[in-house]
Amino acid sequence: MDRVAVLVPTLRRPEGLAAALASLMAQEQVGGRLSEIVVVDNDRRPSSRSVVDGFKDASVPVVYVHEPRSGVASARNAGLAATQAPLIAFLDDDEIASPRWLASLLESQASTGADVVFGPIQGRAPGAPEDLRPYLETFFGREGPSADGLIDHPYGCGNSLMVRATALPGDTPFEVRWDHSGGEDDALFAALEARGGRFGWSAGAWVDEVAPAHRANLGYALSRAFAYGQSPSQAAWGRKDLLAVAKWMAVGAAQLVAWGLVALPLVALHRPERARILDRAVRGLGKVLWMPGLEPRFYGTAELQRLDRAAA
Template sequence: MLTVIMASRNGAGWLKETLDAFAALHPPEGGWKLVVVDNGSTDRTSAVVRGFQQRLPLTALHQARPGKNAALNLALEEAEGDLVVFTDDDVLPDPDWLLQLRQAAADFPDTGVFGGRIDPCWPRPPARWITDLVPLGLVYSLTVEREDGPCDPQWIWGPNMMVRSALLEGGHRFDEEVGPDGTMAYRMGSETTFTKELAAQGARCRHVARARVRHMIRPFQMKRSWILGRAFRAGRGYWEPEPERVAILGVPRHILREVGEAAGRWAVARLRGNARERFRAAWDLNFWRGVLHEAWINRARPKRRADASRPGARDRTALSAGPD
């Protein structure tokens, strides 16, 4: 048996489409169960989940405290079987999704963490500036046709990931200080934190391209303001303690320099009237604003998250957002 876990906060508008796709899945050998956690929703999420009780091997839970990772950790208490699959409430899996993940686990018994393919499901064709300028992996958790094979843990993302249950028996759980928390300014990188810690303990990671889901992208997620908000949240996730750096008011000087330089580039692009340059500069500015924000609120706690295995420490394109 394997267990599939997802959390949903105010997802009633798209959750039914996701659960309809889950109801069409081919069951893997040994069977499966689905655990859905309503993470303090104020819409009809719980009612949507209850409507699938007869169509899916479903366990419904409720976590009142906002925070996707708190919801996932609660769901892990209900996990059964040798494999745990994590996903989101806005994905459309191929019918053979679980079959492919189960086969990958059998084919590579020395691998403990698996990531599947994540393709976009656009509500309308994206504008050229999105496809040309936006880092689609970071913003929409897309795998961009990555090939099968071993991979870095930072390339395994929340909409489509699987872990052997044996790796969780020691109590390994998601960091509840990271990831979606009911606000628009959370720190990204929650699944990456989770997978990098497993890799640091010796777990091997692999990308399984044939295990595919499509990630639903809502119209508001194609707006410039939302995309730049992702840059800010990614910057928060990118920050790490740097006690060796020269600091000004507790903030490493190089961060202040990056913010200033990005602001200068944005101002120049605005004067030139170059929309593409202005977006690139605005992305960098919002990213470094996020780094600055995190450095500032942690200036009195320089040893916090000092573990060298922290995700994305030097690769800002690898952090998940995951939408998370």
Template sequence: MAELPSVTVIVCTYRRPRQLQALLDSLALQHVEGLRPCLCIVDNDAEQSARELVAQAQQDFPWPIQYISQPVKNIALTRNAGLSAVKSDYLAFVDDDEIACSVWLSSLVFLAQKESAQLVFGPVLPVYPENIAAWMIEGKFFERPRHNTGHYVPVGEARTGNVLIDSAFIQNHGWKFDEKLGLSGGEDSAFFENMYRAGALALWADEAEVFEEVPVDRATVGWLLRRSFRIGSVEASLACARGSMWQICRIISKIGYLIVRSVILAVAMPFRKKSDNFKVLRSISLAAGICYGLIAGPYNEYK
């Protein structure tokens, strides 16, 4: 009789006790018949603020829970601490500010096994605060592309917020998250690029929903522009790191495209919706971030 597939859910956390508890509550209600799940919580707080909460959860949680302290402020090192603990067939990443639907984990594993996929991604749906500006919701600035189940996921949409990974595939290659990107972000993009280049099959499981709270301090013009700037800087620095002249030329041409497009759209700003006009500002911020990244490397948003 074949052994049931095992899966380790990795949660990297930093001083979010309320959100972490909500996530644990949702994981405890998962439909995991036919699976052997376990949970690994990596605490990136040097004061180990999540330790007591995890200790309480370990008393009656339906799966085994492992607690790891990783005190250095660096998300790549924190993710790698989780990877080092994995001894299962699959591993899944979910963020500490997300809540998983009851069929989240089973949907990811089912599709991975059915299609022999090395990567399975699912939707991350925003939960907005009550006082968020209506134009921010209209502009879908916190939403991500969504697909039908079984749809191929392009590398540009690969994220760690809701993903299942074939453990053997990454262990055989010895891949880790790049700690040099641990304060800027983009470590997940670089990690998944390695997997795609090695031939990983990446599919979408639309039933594997998680819900992410949008904090009030992120529902602002300043935060969204900084995020676009950071994304541009990381994209440029990764292009330079690849050492390909074609990649560098491509990223430089993108700057020109963004600027020209923004100038054209700016002419029509008095006649456009506020959400559409803000997309122009984000394009300018993205172009500025690319310029920054070409000169100074990735912008450290999380320092």
């Protein structure tokens, strides 16, 4: 049976990385198929080396890679270059895998024949303001079907299993032009879908995603919601489908006006519901303001700057 490697990109999250690695060492019913865990340190300096060294005697080899070029796509490409495994699983450094996470992904891929399989995420925001915590934990989470099977759309790269030969073509399948804004997985999956690729869901492949303090706030979540809103308009522009661009911009304008009006009194009264309604309004705004150059930056240099501010 095909071997699998788990890629864990990381950026200055020593506690999160240690928890992620510990959860990978505790995986059950994998049957010896886990060949290695590849940790890609995307800091300017190798700041995560000591965490990896703490697992040098673990039952599964942990390969350390330092990729100083800031950016999520560069980090993932560097991780792929460090392994020859035909199956690649992705776990983020703020995610903790449940004991049968990898076994569930492998079983679902085998049963569906999908090129990429995704699993559910339970969002956690322990440092968030009490009134915003339910929204933020839903925002950082991911829900899907209650049973395994093929699905008609992809999710994000975190908590996924990919067949390397079909889903990750070439030496650098993640486009580095998305290094700082994100969206490298959207581009990858759009190209896979155009080639006839298939997506699957693994209902039992649970992970917890623990949002760090500098992300567990309304401003960060709304900037991500704006970027998510940009996606359909940007995808239509990429296809040169101007009618679809116009349609999505019109949809976005309607969403912005409708939800914006609902949000005004909730914001004025500081009601907890304001977060969910503002989320919908800014997703509409993203569909309108989708143009190149307007993408928010969440990774690479931008994330390093946020971490520097948080540490100051």
